[in-house]
Amino acid sequence: MVELKAVRPAISCYFSGVESGPAAPFRKVGFLKWQMPALSPSLGLSCGNNARLSLVQATEESTVSIANDRASVISGENLRQMATNGKATNIVWHKSSVGKLNRQELLEQKGCVLWITGLSGSGKSALACALCQALYSRGKLTYILDGDNIRHGLNRDLSFKAEDRAENIRRIGEVAKLFADAGIICIASVISPYRRDRDACRELLPEGDFIEVFMDVPLQICEARDPKGLYKLARAGKIKGFTGIDDPYEPPLNCEHGEA
Numbered sequence: 001m002v003e004l005k006a007v008r009p010a011i012s013c014y015f016s017g018v019e020s021g022p023a024a025p026f027r028k029v030g031f032l033k034w035q036m037p038a039l040s041p042s043l044g045l046s047c048g049n050n051a052r053l054s055l056v057q058a059t060e061e062s063t064v065s066i067a068n069d070r071a072s073v074i075s076g077e078n079l080r081q082m083a084t085n086g087k088a089t090n091i092v093w094h095k096s097s098v099g100k101l102n103r104q105e106l107l108e109q110k111g112c113v114l115w116i117t118g119l120s121g122s123g124k125s126a127l128a129c130a131l132c133q134a135l136y137s138r139g140k141l142t143y144i145l146d147g148d149n150i151r152h153g154l155n156r157d158l159s160f161k162a163e164d165r166a167e168n169i170r171r172i173g174e175v176a177k178l179f180a181d182a183g184i185i186c187i188a189s190v191i192s193p194y195r196r197d198r199d200a201c202r203e204l205l206p207e208g209d210f211i212e213v214f215m216d217v218p219l220q221i222c223e224a225r226d227p228k229g230l231y232k233l234a235r236a237g238k239i240k241g242f243t244g245i246d247d248p249y250e251p252p253l254n255c256e257h258g259e260a
């Protein structure tokens, strides 16, 4: 008798090609490390509740793919697709057998992007933190991409002129897409003043996976809050190109949510 421990998520096992009855649908897929002497067709496995166990062996050279509710082992050859992308040529997309759906199932949540846009001082960071806390308390995994924070690292080379803001948003959009692909609820909290840049980020994701939230707070209120004293500096001409003062902000036309 072999006892399976620490399997995440709970799975059931069976050897491909051994079972004679009708194929069981693959509802749960999980992974475990298991030392066994040899694959034995006579091996019997059960997991209670009438659930069926199916085991697919994965090696370093092969990966497991789930298609049409059936598992199969595919070789590296199937995984390769040549691509040319912008300035990069001869690049190959490496596909993993564990996909977004698997990760979402593991996390028991849907990966998506909540994109919070608005003026400085409109409450983007406060809302992002509140959302993160509320979801955390419900057992949901989130990650905040805050404009200020990202400019300390990944985007430290970018200024606040229009083309740098566009590049800032493009990179944050791509990172947000990766987080969503990881199954995480990604909360982007960035001024993102240009509609075109926000729309480009929306285009990166499947329909419904990009939720745009507009902090619909008038400039006067943001300026009165001025928690960092930046509006004061901008009014004094000590910061040039400050959003809402001498730089544009384009409010969303068709966002999913407006917060005032």
Ligand SMILES: Nc1ncnc2c1ncn2[C@@H]1O[C@H](COP(=O)(O)OS(=O)(=O)O)[C@@H](OP(=O)(O)O)[C@H]1O
Residues within 6 Å of the ligand: 119, 120, 121, 124, 125, 146, 147, 148, 151, 160, 164, 165, 166, 168, 169, 189, 190, 191, 192, 193, 228, 230, 239, 240, 241, 242, 243, 247
């Ligand atoms: N010129 C200018 N305009 C607007 N904001 C400025 C500027 N200079 C510095 N800051 C600080 O940078 C934060 C905004 O960064 P973002 O990456 O979100 O901006 S953008 O989306 O690229 O427009 C912003 O943070 P928030 O106040 O949280 O919005 C400011 O603290």
Ligand SMILES: Nc1ncnc2c1ncn2[C@@H]1O[C@H](COP(=O)(O)OP(=O)(O)O)[C@@H](O)[C@H]1O
Residues within 6 Å of the ligand: 118, 119, 120, 121, 122, 123, 124, 125, 126, 127, 225, 227, 260
């Ligand atoms: N809903 C709200 N009502 C009143 N004040 C708020 C609200 N949300 C945020 N604030 C305050 O407004 C200021 C700016 O909030 P913040 O989240 O830092 O904005 P942003 O990230 O858009 O710059 C902070 O002092 C914060 O406490």
